Amino acid sequence: MNHAYGEPVDVQSREDGRPTRFVWRGRLYTVLAIVEHWVINREWWQQPEDEPRLPELVFWRVEASAGQGMVIGVYELRREMATNTWTLRRATD
């Protein structure tokens, strides 16, 4: 089932940005594999801002599970580089 969300999540990532674990709705998920990874600029021109900030939105589509024996789902995580906040955008399980 494919759901779209948009909820903030806490993500732990490696030095190169690759997420390793994340907490969503109280559960800790471990990232098992990277399915896809891409980057796009947000619509920086829509938001007048005092200080120019990094415009990138970094996406990771990952396979993850909440623990051994738990179902492996595909989750799309988005990181907004300007604010360094993560959002869970989609989940398929």
Add this chain to the structure above:
Amino acid sequence: MHPFVHLHVASSYSMRYGTASPSALAAAAEERGMPALALTDRDGLYGAYKHAHACAAAGLKPVLGADLRVAPVDGLGMRDSRITVLAVGKTGWASLCRLVSANAAQDMRAPIAAGPGLVVLLGPDSDVGQAVAARRADLAAAALYRWHDVAEVVVEITDNRGSGDTARARRMLALARETRTAAVLTNAVRYLDPADSPVAQVLDAARRNMPLGAPGLPPHNGRAHLAGTAEMAAVATAIAGEADAAVLLRDTLELAQRCYLDPAADLGIGTRHLPHMSGDLRASCEQGLRGYRGDLPRARERLGHELAIIMATSLAPYFLTVADVTRRIRSNGIRCSIRGSGAGSLVNHLLGISVIDPLAHGLLMERFLSSTRETMPDIDLDVESARRIEAYRIILSAFGEASCATVVMMETYRARSAIRDVGAAFGLPPGEIGAIAKAFPHIRAAHIGSALTELPELRDSRLSMPQLTAMFRIAERLDGLPRHAAMHPCGVLLSDATLLDRTPVTRSADDLPLSQIDKDDAETAGVIKLDVLGVRMQSAIAHALTQIPGRIDLDSIPLDDEPTFELIRSARTIGCFQIESPGQRELVTRVAPRNLADLIAEISLFRPGPVNSDMITPFVQVRRGEQEASYPHEDLREALAETGGVVIFHEQVLRIIDTMTGCGLAEADRVRRRIDESARWFAEQAAARGYDEAVVDRVWQVLIAFGAFGFCKAHAAAFAIPVYQSAWLKRHHPAAFYAGVLAHDPGMYPKRVILQDARLAGVRVLGPDVNASATSWIRTACVSRPALRVPVSEIRGITDAEAARIVDGQPYRSVRDFWERARVARPVAERLALVGAFDSLHERSCPRPTRRDLVARIGVLDRPVQRQALTLDLDLDGDGFGFDELVPAGELRDLDPAERVGAELDILGFDISQHVLGFYDDLLRDLGVVRSASLRDCPPGSTVLVAGVKVAMQTPAVRSGQRIVFATLDDAVGLTDLAFFESVQDRCAATLFGSWLLVVRGRVRKAAPGAATVNATDCWDLRELDVIRARDGMAAVLAAMTRDPATGPASRARTAGAQKPALVYPTGFAHSRFAETGAPGAPLKSPPREQWTLSQPGRLAGLRGIGTNRCQGDHHGTSPQLR
């Protein structure tokens, strides 16, 4: 880990695509520890020599290539694709240049056959890459095999982390493996750092003419940056896994190494490639000596000296080339004169390149060329502007396209153009973008932000809204980025036959060959750059000469004509070359030139430095005998006597240095160029010659203080000749002179100022007449007085073809005769009628048709139905047209004086029948306005009111760094020059910039005997005052002119500590950042149409009401209502 070399890199010379300069890229690559860097700009090699230079400076090996557009292959049905081509060695570089030339010639389709020494990279944008993206591995392989047949190809793997990019990269790598094609990794670089990607994004939007976020634009991220080695290794691993990634990186490095170029051996840098000229320089100079009119023994000695220098620098072909060019241009009847330090060379004089005898003016060869000079000298030629292209074609046909091309010039983004492109990208409405852009002066894009906060005329506008802030901020980042490659307005490259192996050549808009070398690269590339400048004054002089009966050889007139110098001294120099500006007219009355030498000094002194420091006063005082000349040391008397002890010329600096140190003039010129580093050397050398410390110190102070302000005397001497010639013409053949100046508009003032000056000199101005006008300004006579005839070409909207037809078909018997034979567009015919061009056809008609009648008749003539009736009609007379509808003469009210002038301003751009200001005579009299001619009688410091038409405005650099706005008003009697200092700009800026007719209050500043200027304290729009007067009377006008400073529109408080935004040079000269860097005053050449035609409520009946609509006005003189 293998070091990584970027092989696919776009710099800012990929116009409106790349964002970083070659030097910035090279510096960044060096910082990231890379051994080499490629430059592969899109569709051109404009940055190649700069890249080679930057890599050398950064210790990197250069690689050169190009990213070229390729036509879709028939049958595959894909859109245009792109390939990257790299050059291997000297052969590859020549092949690359020729490939880029061919690609441009065929409308950017790369021929399938690439030359020897080239490697083709097929990346995501290639037809192979597009097929891979579409998951058509079969098509991709087929395309790849086709490429293998025509060139050495390599698959280019790129992953910029867009959606799907990594998967596509993997498929490309698989394809490479399957087809046994080598593969390399690149990053398709467009910017230095991820944070720069918004600039690239905006450029894409601007280039594609779409707003940001439009669906047709590709998505952006920050990944196409100059990534470091570690990051590229990670990219490779993510695509290929560790083992294969290592192979990919190794192969990338190996290809890079194959493509390393040696600047000297492969690019020819450091060697000169001059045209081969037959002929012997010495013999040609000996020939020239036969006509020499000066001191022959001295000339021989000097010739020997100069020839030794030329031989030592191997530059004989250079001089022979330039002499050849000059001779060919002149033999076609085109005026051609030298500009610059080259006038200091006797060889140039003997070869006929320069009319100036350097020995007569104490000019030095070493200032132009010496054995110590490392770069090639610069000879510039001035030719008639109207025949400049012709001059280029003459040079081209003489040297051939394998050896000659024009220099390219990059138009770069400045404030206005950046705002236009970024505004469009942000989706602002076009009208608003235009208004915002025009609100800014001609400043650099980088200064947009400061201009918004500091310029009074911008601060009070609505431009600080947050929505616009992001736009302005990005616009600033476009500063200096090339937008467009244009033909440099003056530069020509001359080379041996290998030019096309060193630069691509495309065709300019005028179908001239356009190189991709700019003026700075010419030296690197080892070719001659000759500047052939089109100078409007030369065209004006040429035209003037055609208006003088009998032939005058202007280049042979005596250079000591007293009446000419008298004209110059009295500042009656409107229209003259270089000396017509307010500042020049003021200076010329102070310096009071009596001969050519004085004129040379005057030209040298008229620059911000000397004007605002104290150089002019002592110079003038010594000349007038009010003061004794003083010299820092008696030994320097010989060098400084001509200027009364004041150091004005570079040549004097050379002589001083040589006298004090004995180093010779060649070394002295080198020292002059590095004066800041030479203090100790100078002190030591001078001491060794026996000068005591106090003297050495004093002389050094003079040399240093002089630093920014000196001028090359040879340059001034070359300039002085056309200055003198234009003044001579004005004095002795004024009508012809004015005709020339009006025809070619060389100066800073609008034509109406020139016409007014002509009238004041006793030359009549006759309006356009279809039977008497020519296609250009001509001198004619009226009641045995000299007169000027306005040409038909001055009619707004007329085409050259129409003007030519009118003149060819003269004389005309009637309006109908004109309409049938001249065949001009109806609006043009109507305008001719409104300015009276048909009046002479009806002088004996009774009743005489008014101009409005004539416009109505034209309307009737234009009707298609009537044309049939016309062919049947045999009545070819002026009246009695034989039309069904007869428009009786005199029924339509004629134009009143205000309407006439309005029509003249609208249609011709100048007022003929009456001076525009004449309509306000009553108001100006009641206000007590002082006319310009009477200002000189006002005591300095007194407060006056002046008024006039704004004809010039400048914001030149001034020493103190303050921004002063200079304006010139024409009040029918003459010109008044005004200065608006920063303290008054707040309250005056809006009116000063926005109005065309002004009343100004200020204090008279006595600058020199006879030329007074006014320091403005307040200004008003004259039309508005006139409206108030008509409505409420003079009392209301005076009330309106009394201002309460506290209620002024802008805050007047300037915090005492506010820093002035000045640029400070090492010599202490401070230059306001907003001093206009463009040509001054240009926008005022035409009267702003909307400001005049609506300015006379109650008098102007709306000229739109003329024609087929009858005017509704009252015929008895009361004012019709403005529509």
